[in-house]
Amino acid sequence: xxxxxxxxxxxxxxxxxxxxxxxxxxxxxxxxxxxxxxxxxxxxxxxxxxxxxxxxxxxxxxxxxxxxxxxxxxxxxxxxxxxxxxxxxxxxxxxxxxxxxxxxxxxxxxxxxxxxxxxxxxxxxxxxxxxxxxxxxxxxxxxxxxxxxxxxxxxxxxxxxxxxxxxxxxxxxxxxxxxxxxxxxxxxxxxxxxxxxxxxxxxxxxxxxxxxxxxxxxxxxxxxxxxxxxxxxxxxxxxxxxxxxxxxxxxxxxxxxxxxxxxxxxxxxxxxxxxxxxxxxxxxxxxxxxxxxxxxxxxxxxxxxxxxxxxxxxxxxxxxxxxxxxxxxxxxxxxxxxxxxxxxxxxxxxxxxxxxxxxxxxxxxxxxx
Numbered sequence: 001x002x003x004x005x006x007x008x009x010x011x012x013x014x015x016x017x018x019x020x021x022x023x024x025x026x027x028x029x030x031x032x033x034x035x036x037x038x039x040x041x042x043x044x045x046x047x048x049x050x051x052x053x054x055x056x057x058x059x060x061x062x063x064x065x066x067x068x069x070x071x072x073x074x075x076x077x078x079x080x081x082x083x084x085x086x087x088x089x090x091x092x093x094x095x096x097x098x099x100x101x102x103x104x105x106x107x108x109x110x111x112x113x114x115x116x117x118x119x120x121x122x123x124x125x126x127x128x129x130x131x132x133x134x135x136x137x138x139x140x141x142x143x144x145x146x147x148x149x150x151x152x153x154x155x156x157x158x159x160x161x162x163x164x165x166x167x168x169x170x171x172x173x174x175x176x177x178x179x180x181x182x183x184x185x186x187x188x189x190x191x192x193x194x195x196x197x198x199x200x201x202x203x204x205x206x207x208x209x210x211x212x213x214x215x216x217x218x219x220x221x222x223x224x225x226x227x228x229x230x231x232x233x234x235x236x237x238x239x240x241x242x243x244x245x246x247x248x249x250x251x252x253x254x255x256x257x258x259x260x261x262x263x264x265x266x267x268x269x270x271x272x273x274x275x276x277x278x279x280x281x282x283x284x285x286x287x288x289x290x291x292x293x294x295x296x297x298x299x300x301x302x303x304x305x306x307x308x309x310x311x312x313x314x315x316x317x318x319x320x321x322x323x324x325x326x327x328x329x330x331x332x333x334x335x336x337x338x339x340x341x342x343x344x345x346x347x348x349x350x351x352x353x354x355x356x357x358x359x360x361x362x363x364x365x366x367x368x369x
Contacts, residue, residue: 278307
């Protein structure tokens with residue numbers, strides 16, 4: 001359960017780190033640091049995913065970052081230094097060392113980079129250092145433009161699921177998930193426990209709050225990723241005093257999301273790779289073989305191929321109704337898949353002039369969503 005969690009990822013949003021004037025809330029942030037330092041003394045390992053660089057930089061430069069991506073990048077490059085120095089100075093008072101890690105989606109999408117990142121973060125934790133992680137907004141415009149796919153809620157879920165964390169804590173400015181929007185309905189009730197993030201649960205979410213890039217929608221997406229990886233997720237209100245310590249002492253703190261399954265490291269990477277390079281549509285017979293019989297995908301079951309991908313890339317698998325039901329690593333590139341779709345395995349060499357494998361996708365490289 002929560003109190004037994006040893007490796008924890010804390011995600012801090014922009015709005016929880018600053019006050020109503022848009023400036024850093026030092027008292028609140030130092031309270032987080034004190035609580036985390038105490039958790040470290042209890043033998044817990046901690047990783048921090050922090051937002052706030054763009055907002056701090058915009059305040060320092062006195063610019064409106066909504067005007068252009070370039071302004072956001074400039075603000076991020078200035079604000080990241082300010083943000084990191086605050087975390088570093090705060091932890092130094094408790095003799096805790098930190099390390100700055102700036103990431104882009106490619107660091108997770110490319111398996112070699114992902115394994116290297118995993119090794120680096122694991123070594124930092126082994127050395128007793130707290131990684132302070134943020135998106136590298138200064139060089140990655142896509143991170144700033146596509147809020148549905150690039151936000152620190154998603155980043156924190158990838159870090160948690162791929163670093164074998166036990167718990168992801170998303171520190172927000174709301175007590176948790178409610179059965180209706182508490183800002184609009186006085187009788188809204190907090191949901192203490194979510195057994196599974198279902199479509200019904202997803203409908204309870206609302207969009208991003210002012211100043212932030214996430215919101216309840218992205219938090220539920222993050223919870224879905226980590227619980228599918230066998231981890232717990234928690235949403236708590238960071239404006240409540242000593243909230244991080246209370247997580248491990250009190251019941252009904254925030255909303256807890258229960259783990260639903262535990263995928264292997266490789267299948268976690270396949271299921272939640274940040275860059276899906278293409279789509280393969282299969283017929284009903286192939287879907288039955290993949291889902292019910294846990295078979296590999298043969299070319300004869302493929303009806304359509306979209307995108308431009310290489311062998312070893314991750315693709316989405318769709319049924320003929322347009323429903324994505326799996327993700328997988330392919331053995332053939334997109335051009336090869338288009339040429340051999342609908343063909344039997346013994347026809348592949350005749351069509352291509354060579355045969356890499358009987359299977360377009362082997363079952364060990366396939367994850368049913």
